[in-house]
Amino acid sequence: MAAMPSDPELKRLAWRAHHRGTKEADMLVGGFFDAHHENWSVDERALFEAMLEEQDVDIMAWAHGTAEPPERFAGPMTDALTKLDYIRIPR
Numbered sequence: 001m002a003a004m005p006s007d008p009e010l011k012r013l014a015w016r017a018h019h020r021g022t023k024e025a026d027m028l029v030g031g032f033f034d035a036h037h038e039n040w041s042v043d044e045r046a047l048f049e050a051m052l053e054e055q056d057v058d059i060m061a062w063a064h065g066t067a068e069p070p071e072r073f074a075g076p077m078t079d080a081l082t083k084l085d086y087i088r089i090p091r
Helices: 008-018 023-039 042-052 056-064 076-083
Strands: none
Touching (some): 008 023, 008 042, 023 056, 023 076, 042 076, 056 076
16 A cells, blocks of 8 residues: 555545455555545545445446446546556565
């Protein structure tokens, strides 16, 4: 996990992104947060926060391309989510 952000809102989002309930979801959602949060606008933070309210199986399906995201999530953030280039696999 990357260093904890100093901004209180980002700290909360980081915690929620990295503590999803399964290791796979933690790696996917948390890794996505770590890779992208520094460049997010206020609106993008809000969109990510809304995404955190969704079920992990749905988020993972959007990332893997096995399900279409709801229209409110379609766009650049979900496009970046599908790249999966942010997941670090320990070897």
